[in-house]
Amino acid sequence: MERYGVGYLEERKLVKRWPQPMPAIVALVLTLAVFYVTWWIFQDSRGWMRMYTPYVGYMYTRWWLIMLIWMVYIFNYWPFKRSWLENSHPLYKGAILTAISVGILVILIKGFFEGLLGNLGLAYFNPGRLLELPGVTEFFAIEYAALACLMFAAIASWLSPAWVVACEEAPWQNMSQPAKGISILVMTFFLSTMIYFMTMHSHMGILYYPWQYFTSIAPPYWERFADTVSGNFHVSWIMCATVTVWIVETIWERFPFKLIKTTWLRRVTAFFGIIAIAWALHFFLYFAQELTWGQAIRGTRRDFAPDWRWLHVGEMAVFFLVPALFITFYCGNWPKRFSLPTNVLVRTLITAVAAILLYYFYYATSHYFLGTQKGFSHPQQFPMIPTIWLINIWLAHHWFMDNWPGWKMVPKTADEIAADHAEEEARLAEVRWNPTLGWGLGVGAVCGVVIYFIILAVLPWAYESITIIH
Numbered sequence: 001m002e003r004y005g006v007g008y009l010e011e012r013k014l015v016k017r018w019p020q021p022m023p024a025i026v027a028l029v030l031t032l033a034v035f036y037v038t039w040w041i042f043q044d045s046r047g048w049m050r051m052y053t054p055y056v057g058y059m060y061t062r063w064w065l066i067m068l069i070w071m072v073y074i075f076n077y078w079p080f081k082r083s084w085l086e087n088s089h090p091l092y093k094g095a096i097l098t099a100i101s102v103g104i105l106v107i108l109i110k111g112f113f114e115g116l117l118g119n120l121g122l123a124y125f126n127p128g129r130l131l132e133l134p135g136v137t138e139f140f141a142i143e144y145a146a147l148a149c150l151m152f153a154a155i156a157s158w159l160s161p162a163w164v165v166a167c168e169e170a171p172w173q174n175m176s177q178p179a180k181g182i183s184i185l186v187m188t189f190f191l192s193t194m195i196y197f198m199t200m201h202s203h204m205g206i207l208y209y210p211w212q213y214f215t216s217i218a219p220p221y222w223e224r225f226a227d228t229v230s231g232n233f234h235v236s237w238i239m240c241a242t243v244t245v246w247i248v249e250t251i252w253e254r255f256p257f258k259l260i261k262t263t264w265l266r267r268v269t270a271f272f273g274i275i276a277i278a279w280a281l282h283f284f285l286y287f288a289q290e291l292t293w294g295q296a297i298r299g300t301r302r303d304f305a306p307d308w309r310w311l312h313v314g315e316m317a318v319f320f321l322v323p324a325l326f327i328t329f330y331c332g333n334w335p336k337r338f339s340l341p342t343n344v345l346v347r348t349l350i351t352a353v354a355a356i357l358l359y360y361f362y363y364a365t366s367h368y369f370l371g372t373q374k375g376f377s378h379p380q381q382f383p384m385i386p387t388i389w390l391i392n393i394w395l396a397h398h399w400f401m402d403n404w405p406g407w408k409m410v411p412k413t414a415d416e417i418a419a420d421h422a423e424e425e426a427r428l429a430e431v432r433w434n435p436t437l438g439w440g441l442g443v444g445a446v447c448g449v450v451i452y453f454i455i456l457a458v459l460p461w462a463y464e465s466i467t468i469i470h
Contacts, residue, residue, distance in 0.1 A: 004177050005077025005085055009399070011417055012086075014407040023406030024330040030405075031397055035390050036369075043389065044371035045380075052371065053139075054382045055146035061388050062153035063109060066160060067101040068395045073164045074188075075181035086411050090404035097400040113149050124148050124204050133208065144207055151200040154235055155192040158242040163188050165249045166257070166270035199238070203231025227298050230307030232314075236286070239314030239384070241278035243321045248274060250328035251347035255340055259431060285313040291456060292463035302377035312376070316359065318387045323354035325391060329398040330406075340427050341440070362387075363468045374469060 016023045040047040043057045051057035071077065077085055077097075085093065118126025123133075125148050130141035163169065163184055172183040205216025206229055212218060219229045226233035248254055248270070257273060260266035289309050290296065296306040327333060327347055335346055362383055366372050373380040402409035412420070431437060 001176065003082050004075075004080065005072070005082065006177065008077060008082065008085055009072070010420075011412050012402065013410045013412045013416065014403055015410050016407055017405065020331070023403070024326075026406045027330045027397070027403060028326075031390070031393050034397075035386075035393050038393070039370065039386065039389060043385065046371050052380075052382075052385060053143060053146070054380060054385060055143045055150060058382060058385045059109065059146040059150040059153065060105065061385050061392065062150050062157060064101065064105050064392050065388055065395070066153055066156050067105045067108075068392060068399065069157070069160045070104075070181075070185065071097065071101055072395075072399045073161055074184050076177055078177040078181060086409070090401040090409070094396060094401035094404075098396050101396075109149060113152075114145065118145065122148070122204075124207075136208070144204070148200070148204050151203070151231060151235065152192060152196050154238050154242070155195050155199070156188065158238050158245060159188045159191050159195075160185075161249065162241070162245050162271060162274060165245055165254065166274055167267045168263075170263075170267055199234035200231045203229075203234075226306065226310065227296065228306040228310065230310065232307045232311040236310040236313040237278055237282040240281045240285075240317045241275055243317045244274045244278045244281065246321055247324050247348075247351075251324045251333065251351060252344050253333070253340070255344050259428060281317060282313055285316045286310065288316075288455075288459055289313075291459040302375075305377075308377050315383045318384050319355040319359045319362070320351055321391065322358055322387055323351045325394055326354075327351065329394055329403065340431055360466075360468055364470075376469070 018026075042049050042060075043052040044050065045052055051060060080097075088096075113125045114127070118124075118129055123129035124144055127138075127141040127145040130136050130144055131138060136144075169180065169184060172180045175183065202216040202218060202220040205212035206218050206220070220231070222233050223229050248257070254270070257266055257270035260269055286309055289312060293303055296309050297304045298306055302308055324347075327350065333343075333347070335343055337343075338346070363376060366381075366383070366386070367374040370386055372378075372382075372386075375381055397403060
């Protein structure tokens with residue numbers, strides 16, 4: 001039976017053409033060059049298509065991410081045969097798969113959201129429909145429609161990989177493609193729709209005056225505890241959930257959830273554990289802003305507005321995802337020499353430091369070369385767009401092009417695959433419960449509390465001492 005791309009990522013061996021760090025440097029330079037050229041063509045306000053309005057560019061960026069996830073994680077490269085994936089030149093394969101992902105992207109946005117939903121269901125998905133309303137200009141009609149579409153995308157970009165990473169494709173994991181992919185797609189799309197109506201629809205209902213009391217909850221229910229009527233409160237934790245899914249999948253190698261032997265318990269714990277971690281990150285990053293900039297004040301705008309603070313939580317979270325993916329894709333998930341928990345800890349610390357440095361570099365320089373505006377909270381400053389745009393390029397390079405030219409893809413033999421499975425079992429056996437692990441967890445918990453209070457002390461000092469934007 002044809003397997004298509006089932007297990008392709010795990011069963012391929014990427015052989016470095018040169019010693020490290022040369023392949024990683026080549027990959028970084030190449031992908032950054034592609035990033036900047038494509039950014040100038042499609043996004044930059046000084047470029048050709050100027051999609052960075054910002055919501056139009058954000059909509060396409062976010063949905064392209066989902067197209068890549070659907071093609072690889074949900075449909076396992078279907079309908080392309082395994083032999084084609086293994087034998088095609090990376091450039092040819094990458095061009096074909098990328099073109100298909102973009103084609104599906106355009107059909108989904110123009111056909112499904114704007115054409116079908118926008119004309120037959122919810123007017124705010126279609127700019128033309130919004131223009132028929134009194135007082136709505138063309139700019140806001142386009143932006144509001146794009147906003148609705150990308151809010152749906154935010155949810156889908158969390159649930160689509162989460163069903164594979166946490167739920168392990170259950171209960172369809174033993175089905176063949178495309179039945180398995182269609183089943184997971186329908187389930188995650190259904191859940192995305194449900195969550196969209198409970199988290200984002202009310203935000204759209206208050207964008208038009210008078211508020212749409214009959215068709216949405218106005219003011220939204222979260223106003224009581226989020227101190228804002230904006231849906232950015234939900235964008236925040238959902239973005240944190242998206243980042244957490246990929247942190248768990250990449251630098252954490254699904255640790256610690258894969259230590260749970262009971263299948264159903266492992267899947268449930270992983271799914272809701274990711275949400276719990278996301279909510280912790282969600283509230284901590286908001287609290288971090290209050291420590292640095294001061295308490296948010298409802299009724300103000302920009303830096304001190306609660307709605308922007310919640311949005312910035314998601315923006316801060318995505319800075320962690322960039323180095324995490326780079327470590328996994330181009331550094332071989334370094335380090336691997338220690339025990340699994342130690343490796344995970346070291347990678348997490350490296351990711352955190354790199355995220356802070358990237359945050360500083362982005363806000364200090366992005367307005368010079370990306371066509372964005374200077375400042376943290378300027379309406380034309382959306383760091384999630386360029387960071388996810390870069391991530392999309394990395395995903396296409398890693399999934400579609402096998403990290404060419406720094407690496408060469410060689411299919412693993414059956415013996416190599418068996419050896420990998422045996423090594424994985426041995427690594428898990430090392431961290432089964434024992435007194436030493438108990439002491440380690442206890443010391444880790446104490447260190448975590450100490451680090452937390454150190455951060456509380458350092459953040460105000462850092463804000464006073466370090467000037468990011470001059």
